[in-house]
Amino acid sequence: MVAANVVLVTLTLVAAGLVGGLENSSDDRWQLLILVLVILLTFCVNVWMLQRRFAPLEHLIDRIERIDPSERSTFELAGDPVAEIDRLAQSFRRLLQGVDDERRRSGKLVLRAQEEERRRVARDLHDEVNQSLTAILLRLEALAQDTPAERLEEVVELKRLATQAMDELLNLARQLRPTALDDHGLLPAIEAQVRGLEERSGIQARLEISGDPAFLDEEKQTVIYRVAQEALANAGRHAHARTVALALEVSGEAAELRIRDDGVGFDPVVSRGDGLGLDGMVERARLVGGELDLRSSPGAGTELTLRVP
Ligand SMILES: Nc1ncnc2c1ncn2[C@@H]1O[C@H](COP(=O)(O)OP(=O)(O)OP(=O)(O)O)[C@@H](O)[C@H]1O
Ligand SMILES: [Mg+2]
Structure with missing residues (x-):
């Protein structure tokens, strides 16, 4: 924009100089100096105006870039005097708020699904696998009654292993989803x-x-x-x-x-x-x-x- 403005002003001044030169071409050097000064002035005013206009936008971009997407957003509205930028900031804040709400909502869903799944696995471990181990233990006990003395030690060891597996299993089920949390x-x-x-x-x-x-x-x-x-x-x-x-x-x-x-x-x-x-x-x-x-x-x-x- 600055370059286009400078070119336009230059062309206008050259054209004006040419027209003026037809009547009075005595002092070309003065004319050239004035031309250069006016172009410089145009350039400076242009740069100053554009910077003033765009500075709040740069400021907004800075603030947006500083946001950490993994953290909860803390985007404060500064109430910018430039209406468009104020609107842009407001819609960005609404967008962030939306992202935040959505993240929280889906996070809760993930948590709920994870806990539900753990609860299901814990229940299956407790109700299914534990029942099978209990059945094995009962059979081992029955077996121990009729086992000859020389094999009895082996059966007792099997019983000990099955009891240990049961304890570990129940412990695991409790860790997965402590019934205490649901019940008490x-x-x-x-x-x-x-x-x-x-x-x-x-x-x-x-x-x-x-x-x-x-x-x-x-x-x-x-x-x-x-x-x-x-x-x-x-x-x-x-x-x-x-x-x-x-x-x-x-x-x-x-x-x-x-x-x-x-x-x-x-x-x-x-x-x-x-x-x-x-x-x-x-x-x-x-x-x-x-x-x-x-x-x-x-x-x-x-x-x-x-x-x-
Ligand atoms: N209370 C603590 N005291 C000393 N060191 C700790 C403590 N908590 C964590 N650490 C150190 O931090 C490391 C990472 O802990 P983290 O809980 O993430 O993994 P972990 O306990 O090794 O494995 P996992 O929790 O996945 O079973 C541990 O290996 C340990 O070196
Ligand atoms: Mg750990």
Whole structure:
């Protein structure tokens, strides 16, 4: 636009000069100087006007480029004085809001489908496979009655293996979908996890709960439960901690879950390994619009905070 304007003004001035030159051609150098000055002035005014006009657009582009698509959008409207740019910003904000709503909706669907599937697998394990193992155990018991003494040891060992498989299976079914969460609610389910950790690993666990999770919707409760489960499992497996403290604070529809251990700690940037636990927790938190904060360093224990709005 600047170039086109400058060319147009030049042509106009040259034409005017030619016309003027017919009457008075005595001082060509002055005419040339004025011509150059007018062209320069046209150029500068053009650049200044265009910059003023486009600066808010550049500013808007900057703000759009700074947005992290994986995070919840925080696009504030600045109320731009240029009407078109203000409209553009408003429609961009509406678009972001739409994307955000859709992400949250599909996230909830994913969570629900995943939990439903786990519930189904847990039920099948419990009802089908467990029944078959029970039948095997009963038959082994019957077999033990008529087995000659020299083979009895073998049958007893088989019984022990079948019982062990049953325990592992029930444990797995419980991990997949703890009935405590469905039957008794979030708090007893978390308490059961904490007691389980104490029994398994001998770590001393402290549990602090405030508020009533009754107003938290099912997805939020599931996310809180799953994050607590993974964090406690990590504390048991990796931390070599003496104590773990789990605090859940619920107020209305929001909640904060904090799990601290006094174990070996780790560098969250460097040594995350191939595990899926931490990434899974971050992902789950995001699906309900929450965030996960992980603080740990070698020798200083680990603290994990989940905030659900
Ligand atoms: N509380 C903790 N104390 C010390 N190290 C930890 C703790 N939590 C996690 N880590 C470290 O971070 C790594 C990644 O943890 P993450 O839960 O993602 O994977 P994982 O536990 O190894 O495997 P997965 O959870 O998939 O079964 C772990 O291997 C461990 O080195
Ligand atoms: Mg883990």
